[in-house]
Amino acid sequence: MKSLPSAHSRAVRRGKEQTKEDEQHCQHRALLTPYKMGRFDLSHRVVLAPLTRERSFGNVPQPHAILYYQQRATKGGLLIAEATGVSDTAQGYKDTPGIWTKEQVEAWKPIVNGVHAKGGIFFCQIWHVGRVSNHTFQPNGQAPISSTDKPLKPVARANGIDAPTISTPRRLQTNEIPLVINDFRVAARNAIEAGFDGVEIHGAHGYLIDQFLKDQVNDRTDKYGGSLENRCRFALEVVQAVVDEVGADKVGIRLSPFANYSEASDSNPEALGLYMAHALNKFGVLYCHMVEPRMVNIGEKFVTPHSLRPIRDAFKGTFIVAGGYDRDDGNKAIADGYADLVAYGRLFLSNPDLPRRFEIGAPLNKYIRDTFYLSDPVIGYTDYPFLPSNV
Secondary structure, X not given: OOOOOOHHHHHHHHHHHHHHXXXXXXXXXXXXXXXXXXXXXXXOOEEEOOOOOOOOHHHOOOOHHXXXXXXXXXXXXXXXXXXXXOOOOOOOOOOOOEOOXXXXXXXXXXXHHXXXXXXXXXXXXXXXXXXXXXXXXXXXXXXXXXXXXXXXXXXXXXXXXXXXXXOOOEEOOHHHHHHHHHHHHHHHHHHHHOOOOEEEEEEOOOOHHHHHHOOOOOOOOOOOXXXXXXXXXXXXXHHHHHHHHHOXXXXXXXXXXXXXXXXXXXXXXXXXXXXXXXXXXXXXXXXXXXXXXXXXXXXXXXXXXXXXXXXXXXXXXXXXXXXXXXXXXXXXXXXXXXXXXXXXXXXXXXXXXXXXXXXXXXXXXXXXXXXXXXXXXXXXXXXOOOOOOOO
């Protein structure tokens, strides 16, 4: 006759089952757990990714941005503002904001105050597009500046954003580079003056810093070209300048070593990512925001043998990942220790209450790609619906 399990063995089994259930529950809620990012106490790990919106008329942030960012702000939630130009040579798209003039700084202040009023933490992404531009965006109609004088192939859209014909760039002279680095430093100072909690240096997506980093673009023969160390020099000198200006505890950087946006690819992206991770550790910057290798095309995920895990393991600060994440794989990334925070772009754009929807497993609004870059201050901007308050 088969013996019944003892009370002890049943209790052990129940305990194991409960532990497994607890682990599954934790994994399903990992995105909603608190996190300490330097001096910032985050209440959850769902980050608003920086998203170009093209509604800052004349490169000046507008009052309608107050509502847009407030809608997506939560107490203890991290928002990263849309890419913001560091100078009058940094622009490459219509109506993107800047932060190099007094008028722009003043225009940002009520937007930042709006986020802070909701208890949010707000970083400003500072960028320079480099050769992803046109002479019509440049002062005096000059050529865009870059690490190279190689032009991009003609495109109707660049990085998913409508753009006019790309102009042939002008290679920066070695003695001009410190002036551009200073533009980033001043932009960082201005961002803090505007009330931002910190800045994210845009070193990704084929823009100026990425044009120096990637060996398929950078064809320089001076100290900013050739070896991996030389190609990373410009990015790291920008980091140094910004850290010196506002403090490492207020500085993050976004990188996309595996991506090929705007023809900016590298022959050894793993080595590039690891070199930057180790170099950034020396500055003690707050976070590194890395774009997934699978995001090699706008809006599409592809299977890839590459992983950010070695870079994540090498970097000592907060590690943010972005690139086509949904709720489940975001939860898994946190639960597995693959990332500390997950940045969401299109899903946060179309679901201003995204953390709440993730929390209760609510359905998501579908994003409308055709309205991403309209100039309209409402349509495709602040008109996506929230969950009913009684849900």
